[in-house]
Amino acid sequence: MAVIVDIVSFLDILEREVADYRVPVVDLIGIQTSDPFRILIATILSARTKDEVTAVASERLFARAPDAPALRSLAEKEIRDLIYPVGFYKSKAAHLKKTAEILVVRHENRVPCTRGGLLELPGVGRKTANLVLAVAFDIPAICVDTHVHRIMNIWGYVETKTPLETEMALNEKLPLPYWNKVNSLLVAFGQGTCRPVSPHCDNCVLGETCPRIGVTPRKVKKVKK
Numbered sequence: 355m356a357v358i359v360d361i362v363s364f365l366d367i368l369e370r371e372v373a374d375y376r377v378p379v380v381d382l383i384g385i386q387t388s389d390p391f392r393i394l395i396a397t398i399l400s401a402r403t404k405d406e407v408t409a410v411a412s413e414r415l416f417a418r419a420p421d422a423p424a425l426r427s428l429a430e431k432e433i434r435d436l437i438y439p440v441g442f443y444k445s446k447a448a449h450l451k452k453t454a455e456i457l458v459v460r461h462e463n464r465v466p467c468t469r470g471g472l473l474e475l476p477g478v479g480r481k482t483a484n485l486v487l488a489v490a491f492d493i494p495a496i497c498v499d500t501h502v503h504r505i506m507n508i509w510g511y512v513e514t515k516t517p518l519e520t521e522m523a524l525n526e527k528l529p530l531p532y533w534n535k536v537n538s539l540l541v542a543f544g545q546g547t548c549r550p551v552s553p554h555c556d557n558c559v560l561g562e563t564c565p566r567i568g569v570t571p572r573k574v575k576k577v578k579k
Contacts, residue, residue: 357510357565364509364560365532365539371559372542378405380489381538383412390465390490391421391457394472397482397489398449402441411437422463425454449477467491480521488534496524497537501544508548510565 383396395415400408415436419425425433433447440446453475457463465486466472472483484495496502498521506512512523528536540548547554552572558564 357567359509359511359563359565361509361511361527362529362532364563365536367559368539368543369535372539372546375542375546376405378538378541380408380485383489388490390467390486392416393490394453394465394475394478394482394486395425395450397485398446398453398477399437399440401446401477401482407440411440419454422454422457425450426458446477449475452476453478465490467493469495480518484521485537488537492534494530494533496521496528496533498524499537499541500550501548502537502540504550505540505544505548508565508567508569510567 380393380397380400383392387393392412396408396412399411399415403411415425415433418432418436419428428436428451430447430451433450434443437443437447437450456475457465461471466474467487467490469480469483469487472478472486473480478486481497481499485497487493487495488497498517500517502524503514503517503520506520506524507514511527512520514520514523524533524536544550547558553569555564555566555569555571
């Protein structure tokens with residue numbers, strides 16, 4: 355049974371707390387440019403890849419292929435070389451090549467602004483589609499990655515087994531104004547404080563208000579006086 359938590363208060367506190375944290379790479383690209391193409395490609399590259407690696411790989415790729423026609427013109431091997439060492443770079447290179455082809459041929463070089471249209475692109479699942487909708491088009495969509503799924507269950511706001519179950523549960527109860535920003539808030543919080551292993555509960559801004567369901571906090575060494 356889900357715990358009753360003041361989710362609005364929690365997220366408002368985090369919004370103030372993570373203002374100085376490192377911005378997730380896809381959100382950073384969204385801040386730097388409103389180009390849906392770059393946001394889509396960076397999101398695809400970011401899967402199973404550290405933000406700093408994604409950022410460098412995206413910069414290299416966009417220098418050679420700033421739009422869909424340019425990406426379409428690149429050989430798959432060149433794309434692989436440009437995006438290495440992102441996770442699964444070989445399969446991602448193939449997906450990017452096919453995606454560029456689809457954008458040019460079917461969508462007049464534009465990125466689809468519907469979940470259905472995005473899900474037709476190679477390598478795009480619900481998480482990627484929702485993040486692109488939210489960041490590129492400001493369309494309400496909840497992107498549930500491992501941090502959102504994990505932390506929402508730690509808080510007891512949902513009681514779910516999979517990210518898809520979490521997304522469906524949040525669709526029913528999370529206030530609409532938080533749909534597009536919950537991912538960036540919890541990714542930053544999950545990377546900085548509420549880590550998967552040895553979370554820093556001793557330094558958490560939520561303090562004792564957090565239910566900490568299933569959490570084993572890190573052991574803090576006591577300083578001898």
